[in-house]
Amino acid sequence: MKIEKDRVVLFHYTVSEAGQEPLESSEGRGPLAILIGHGNIIPGLENAMEGREAGEKFEVDVAAADAYGVRQDGLTQRVPKKYFKDARLEPGMQAVLPTNFGPRAVTILKVGMSVVDVDLNHPMAGKDLHFAVEIVEVREASAEEVEHGHVHGDGGHQH
Numbered sequence: 001m002k003i004e005k006d007r008v009v010l011f012h013y014t015v016s017e018a019g020q021e022p023l024e025s026s027e028g029r030g031p032l033a034i035l036i037g038h039g040n041i042i043p044g045l046e047n048a049m050e051g052r053e054a055g056e057k058f059e060v061d062v063a064a065a066d067a068y069g070v071r072q073d074g075l076t077q078r079v080p081k082k083y084f085k086d087a088r089l090e091p092g093m094q095a096v097l098p099t100n101f102g103p104r105a106v107t108i109l110k111v112g113m114s115v116v117d118v119d120l121n122h123p124m125a126g127k128d129l130h131f132a133v134e135i136v137e138v139r140e141a142s143a144e145e146v147e148h149g150h151v152h153g154d155g156g157h158q159h
């Protein structure tokens with residue numbers, strides 16, 4: 001079964017910044033499960049997956065614009081500390097901020113008594129990335145998954 005819109009792909013990946021050590025990998029964890037065609041992963045990687053099948057391995061370079069976007073200046077914001085679930089916040093660390101558009105990865109700049117200054121650029125914004133991918137499984141998405149716009153079960157949403 002080929003990878004196309006409204007199908008679920010389970011895959012292992014390693015991502016690195018061009019010419020550097022891996023930043024993140026699914027090794028040692030279960031594969032990641034993604035619903036294709038719903039903006040669940042960066043466009044450059046989704047495009048590279050289309051038409052492939054289970055068992056295929058490939059590597060792809062994704063420019064920042066097709067990954068997490070280019071870095072924008074002035075994307076800092078002051079937010080109430082209570083919005084963060086993390087027990088301890090320190091400058092430089094990454095945290096997840098819930099927003100009206102869903103959870104967003106941010107970088108902590110400064111921590112005050114009740115407010116936190118964050119950089120809203122994605123931590124990987126501005127980086128040209130290299131992915132090594134192994135397609136583990138391709139299956140049809142359920143009607144419910146398509147309706148929700150994400151995968152249910154292993155490697156996806158548990159709700």
Ligand code: ZN
Nearest residue numbers: 148150152157
């Ligand atoms: Zn759901």
